[in-house]
Amino acid sequence: MSIAVGEINLKLPESAAAGVLLKNLYLSCDPYMRPRMRNSSGSYVGAFQPGSVSPLLSLSLYGVAKVLESGHPNFEKGDLVWGSTGWEEYTVSTEPGQLFKIQHKDVPLSYYTGILGMPGMTAYVGLYELCSPKKGEYVYVSAASGAVGQLVGQFAKLAGCYVVGSAGSQEKVDLLKNKFGFDEAFNYKEEQDLAAALKRYFPQGIDIYFENVGGKMLDAVLGNMRLRGRIAVCGMISQYNLESPEGVHNLASLIMNRIRMEGFIVSDHYHLYPKYLEMVVPKIKEGKIVYVEDTAEGLDNAPAALVGLFYGRNVGKQVVKVADD
Amino acid sequence: MSIAVGEINLKLPESAAAGVLLKNLYLSCDPYMRPRMRNSSGSYVGAFQPGSVSPLLSLSLYGVAKVLESGHPNFEKGDLVWGSTGWEEYTVSTEPGQLFKIQHKDVPLSYYTGILGMPGMTAYVGLYELCSPKKGEYVYVSAASGAVGQLVGQFAKLAGCYVVGSAGSQEKVDLLKNKFGFDEAFNYKEEQDLAAALKRYFPQGIDIYFENVGGKMLDAVLGNMRLRGRIAVCGMISQYNLESPEGVHNLASLIMNRIRMEGFIVSDHYHLYPKYLEMVVPKIKEGKIVYVEDTAEGLDNAPAALVGLFYGRNVGKQVVKVADD
Numbered sequence: 195m196s197i198a199v200g201e202i203n204l205k206l207p208e209s210a211a212a213g214v215l216l217k218n219l220y221l222s223c224d225p226y227m228r229p230r231m232r233n234s235s236g237s238y239v240g241a242f243q244p245g246s247v248s249p250l251l252s253l254s255l256y257g258v259a260k261v262l263e264s265g266h267p268n269f270e271k272g273d274l275v276w277g278s279t280g281w282e283e284y285t286v287s288t289e290p291g292q293l294f295k296i297q298h299k300d301v302p303l304s305y306y307t308g309i310l311g312m313p314g315m316t317a318y319v320g321l322y323e324l325c326s327p328k329k330g331e332y333v334y335v336s337a338a339s340g341a342v343g344q345l346v347g348q349f350a351k352l353a354g355c356y357v358v359g360s361a362g363s364q365e366k367v368d369l370l371k372n373k374f375g376f377d378e379a380f381n382y383k384e385e386q387d388l389a390a391a392l393k394r395y396f397p398q399g400i401d402i403y404f405e406n407v408g409g410k411m412l413d414a415v416l417g418n419m420r421l422r423g424r425i426a427v428c429g430m431i432s433q434y435n436l437e438s439p440e441g442v443h444n445l446a447s448l449i450m451n452r453i454r455m456e457g458f459i460v461s462d463h464y465h466l467y468p469k470y471l472e473m474v475v476p477k478i479k480e481g482k483i484v485y486v487e488d489t490a491e492g493l494d495n496a497p498a499a500l501v502g503l504f505y506g507r508n509v510g511k512q513v514v515k516v517a518d519d
Numbered sequence: 520m521s522i523a524v525g526e527i528n529l530k531l532p533e534s535a536a537a538g539v540l541l542k543n544l545y546l547s548c549d550p551y552m553r554p555r556m557r558n559s560s561g562s563y564v565g566a567f568q569p570g571s572v573s574p575l576l577s578l579s580l581y582g583v584a585k586v587l588e589s590g591h592p593n594f595e596k597g598d599l600v601w602g603s604t605g606w607e608e609y610t611v612s613t614e615p616g617q618l619f620k621i622q623h624k625d626v627p628l629s630y631y632t633g634i635l636g637m638p639g640m641t642a643y644v645g646l647y648e649l650c651s652p653k654k655g656e657y658v659y660v661s662a663a664s665g666a667v668g669q670l671v672g673q674f675a676k677l678a679g680c681y682v683v684g685s686a687g688s689q690e691k692v693d694l695l696k697n698k699f700g701f702d703e704a705f706n707y708k709e710e711q712d713l714a715a716a717l718k719r720y721f722p723q724g725i726d727i728y729f730e731n732v733g734g735k736m737l738d739a740v741l742g743n744m745r746l747r748g749r750i751a752v753c754g755m756i757s758q759y760n761l762e763s764p765e766g767v768h769n770l771a772s773l774i775m776n777r778i779r780m781e782g783f784i785v786s787d788h789y790h791l792y793p794k795y796l797e798m799v800v801p802k803i804k805e806g807k808i809v810y811v812e813d814t815a816e817g818l819d820n821a822p823a824a825l826v827g828l829f830y831g832r833n834v835g836k837q838v839v840k841v842a843d844d
Binding site for chain 1: 554733737752753754755758763764765766767768769770771772773774775776777778779780781782783784787
């Protein structure tokens with residue numbers, strides 16, 4: 195490894211005259227970044243290319259930023275935005291059409307990496323659009339204290355469902371029950387037999403499973419689904435660090451129980467963002483939905499924060515604070 | 520094993536005065552019968568109970584029969600019916616409300632075990648209701664020469680799709696291409712690498728997969744699905760004779776490709792039967808849909824016919840002819 199030290203000019207280069215120059219304030223660590231670190235990506239976005247500084251091929255990710263200079267009609271200097279940015283202090287965005295201008299500023303800005311950004315929309319789309327929860331239905335959320343899971347559980351409670359979540363420590367289980375209002379929660383690491391644990395928490399079976407984990411957890415869930423259950427497949431974080439994915443054995447349950455299992459990518463659904471904001475912003479202000487973040491300070495601490503996701507070190511949504519506004 | 524020999528009275532017993540007495544003409548051998556032969560059934564219908572002569576717990580199955588005596592207002596002596604009957608020459612049906620009266624008699628009666636019965640409805644519901652095929656889409660059917668597969672392929676062709684099927688012998692592959700009008704077909708037993716075979720037949724990927732097989736085949740398909748693909752999970756015949764099901768590894772494809780995978784049971788959809796008949800009967804008469812059956816003669820040959828399904832011995836829909844009308 196070699197490090198090159200130099201100076202940069204904080205202005206839009208001619209090659210990106212129609213873009214925007216961003217000062218990054220918060221960067222978001224999200225599980226989907228891991229599969230992009232393989233050559234044959236296997237992810238829904240292309241593989242990162244080590245050494246590349248091209249946007250999207252370098253370590254692009256979601257973040258919150260301030261516009262320092264704009265060549266794009268939708269943005270002007272001083273605007274706050276969220277969307278695709280770089281793993282760096284300053285970013286030249288050549289596709290600012292994909293950035294969202296931040297309108298509601300009376301909430302923590304970092305929320306736009308979470309509840310008011312991509313993870314919030316993920317929870318909303320996966321639960322409401324794919325699973326259509328009905329009052330009284332039984333909902334299970336894995337990785338339930340994470341950026342997405344904590345919201346899925348709270349949204350399902352708002353829909354009148356019975357909600358159980360699992361996470362990997364007592365601290366997280368306490369959060370689920372005491373802060374996020376889940377009906378029940380358990381530490382999956384303390385369960386010898388995941389299927390038996392689910393049977394205990396859902397003696398009548400699971401109507402809706404919000405899948406964040408994959409592998410053994412999915413197998414255990416499949417054995418406990420209820421007739422006409424729905425599974426929103428959001429992610430499979432347990433599989434991302436494996437050489438090859440684990441086998442899932444209980445798929446015949448899809449037939450027996452008439453289950454619909456559907457994968458989705460949140461960016462297909464961003465047209466619903468205004469509708470989502472309309473629902474969620476008042477709920478935040480009224481304290482009816484809460485959000486927990488785990489904040490790393492400074493870009494230097496960002497790599498460890500990202501790696502920590504795959505060991506469950508974060509408690510709540512993992513954010514990196516890069517700079518003050 | 521002991522065999523009891525006795526005489527029976529061919530009349531409705533008092534305990535089933537509101538039922539019907541049936542003379543079975545054709546019995547249907549179907550893959551779903553295999554999982555019912557386990558104790559912990561693992562099927563969507565209860566386990567068979569050896570020795571039981573109670574309907575549903577004995578070896579009940581689909582068949583075509585003639586009504587010899589009726590205590591039910593919907594049926595009278597001489598009616599032809601299809602639906603749930605027994606693995607025997609005569610059956611007392613205590614739930615005749617579940618039998619379908621046969622109206623169209625100018626087609627082979629045995630068709631009511633197949634194209635005009637449960638397997639036909641299975642193909643119709645799985646393809647049209649679950650997968651909504653659009654003109655030009657790429658459709659793959661496994662177990663494609665079987666009772667359901669041969670119809671899925673032909674229905675998909677009628678919808679303007681490009682259709683490839685797989686089966687387990689050259690004879691079956693020829694049927695698919697020359698009789699059923701599939702665009703392409705291959706013998707899966709001659710492929711070392713199923714995923715590579717699918718890549719060859721679907722260089723652009725698969726939009727719709729009609730799943731009859733499970734296991735390795737499903738894994739190969741998952742690696743070749745197209746964006747927003749649909750998988751109708753009808754059955755997993757490759758798994759029914761295994762002690763425990765194989766693992767499926769490529770489920771992350773559901774996320775990457777936004778795939779919907781849905782299991783179904785045809786009996787949930789029987790309200791569509793009249794609509795289906797309206798579509799399919801004219802097509803049979805015009806020769807636009809053909810149907811191939813493999814007929815075993817006599818009840819004595821029925822067990823071997825059923826077992827043969829799981830070795831792919833049947834060419835076309837496996838029927839047992841029990842008696843003449």
